Amino acid sequence: MSRKRNYKSNELGSTIIEFVVVALIFFVMLIGICAAGNLYFTHNALVEATRRGARFASMQAADATPGTPRTTASGTCDSTGPALTDIKNYTIYGNTAGTGPKLVEGLTTSNICVEYGSTPLDPSGQAGFGIGQGTVSVSIINYDFHFVVPLITRTIRMPPYRSTMAGESAGVIP
DSSP states (O other): OOOOOOOOGGGTTHHHHHHHHHHHHHHHHHHHHHHHHHHHHHHHHHHHHHHHHHHHHHTOOTTSOOOOOOOOOTTOOOOOSTTHHHHHHHHHHSSTTOOSOOSSTTOOGGGEEEEEEOOTTOTTSOOOOBTTBOEEEEEEOSOEEEEEETTEEEEEEOOOEEEEEEOOOTTOOO
8 A cells, every 4th residue: 555645746855945944044053152162261261371470470479579559551461570481470370481272262472461559558668569569460451262053253352350459478487
């Protein structure tokens, strides 16, 4: 016994076309969800990088050259201070040598700002940074995230990230 098909001859390909349209929308949404997850991961990684860099900067040994308090113009960074290169490398790589994988792909030393501030009631009467005096802030600025989804590709300028910590002894007794 043979079954007779109820398809009209002009509707034979409509099911395939409907599947292609629905599958295309589904897969674009799926890739978009993955890209949004990557954006959220990058946001958290940038927050962690500033925190890690500020913690490392605050723990510089007492014999490090004191940083000078300064206010930097928007979009500019300090170019002097104790172990500035080490702080930037630690923020990006997690080590002072500047080797190994980066926590955030595309993050460079030009994206990292280090700013020192002094404590107004410094016991020695001098402004500076060191054991128990002053603060250090590590910021990540001008970082561009590349959001890639089929048919929607954008570069997103991430907001500035900043962590500030007080100067600590790094185990050195004054």
